[in-house]
Amino acid sequence: MKPPRWQHDEFRHVGADYNDPELARAYDSRHERFRGDMAADCDRLLDALQVDPGSTLVDIGCGTGTFAIQAARRCARVCAVDVSPAMLAVARGKAAAAGVGNLTFHLGGFLTYEHREPPADFVTSTAALHHLPDFWKLIGLRRVADMLRDGGVFYLMDTVYSFDPAEHARFIDAKVEWFARAVDAEFGEEVETAFREECSTFDWVMEGLLARAGFLVERADYTDGMLARYVCRKGSASHRIPSR
Template structure:
């Protein structure tokens, strides 16, 4: 379920940076990300373990992409709502679920600003590599909406590109990263990373921690495995 957005609201369906609306990008997504991140299902399991997802719990995944985490959560017996602005990514996700014989995942075309949760308050919310598609003000609006969808005591796991490198070193840092991604995956991925630095809205570590707290969350764990990556495990108090 997605609500009609007012004309003044940020249009989260307009793609900025990487074009996940392109069916070719969606089709190739898993293979290319696996080259970088390794086994995507194992990565999702690790995250679901950190959240302690149990059978019967409700999980919402924002920016679900090709659905790997949604599938792994459903395999654990969770009730899963998987949300993405891209119909092309959702089409790949639905096909993967059908091929795996997994039914009952609730797929929604929508996003942080427009998804209306139709089910019980969630026990857990996850979002990986998606929130940086919103400018900072709209990140806060989105995080407050996620807070409202969680039950008291429920948890959010947020993984995203967040910058903790010294700003005075940005030119050398970014050039080295673009070169590294080109080598590690392919030249096209290097271009995608350059586009992300130029056009997407990844923010600073201290801004992101502030946004999470302003949205009402308690940050239980923040870790920065790389100066352009962050994981936050957060709890809704109460």
């Protein structure tokens, strides 16, 4: 179904252009320079979430599919969703090479993906939600809650600001410099672009959005002043805090 004309266009990339095939091809090797062994990292997360061979999982903003592929090895069924055809092309190639058959890829995002399967046990998303402005984050999070069964788990990792805004210039300069050194100058520019154009929000805003989308935040970890990890459980309808 075509979205209404007033809906935010999540296929128009803000900040880094994930539709660029060059960027998509280089994504894993560049990210491994500061994220380390990403497949091992995904396995640690899957352990922590306690997925099992009967679990169903949706990964939104799957990028090149590293997490979705590791999840498919340990779950009954995985749906991997992204707005970028270029990232999905890389992910599909990796999944074919890995020989996982219980993983499907979907072109879509927080606002447009239609989950046409039974409600999932888990929804996960890493480093993707900050592409939406705050109002549309809430709409996207409510849609995530609708994809989950009652009591299902939503794991969210994203760039969320917990640094002191009074120190923003010093903080941002230091981060840009750190990433330029850890990866390369071009990645430093990508981080600059992210601060300038992407829509990362404050920790207290994100906690409010999660509560208003109907999630109980069971765990919130903030690291480096700009990264957040949340383990949330979908509450019953009565848990959803009214938006007004």
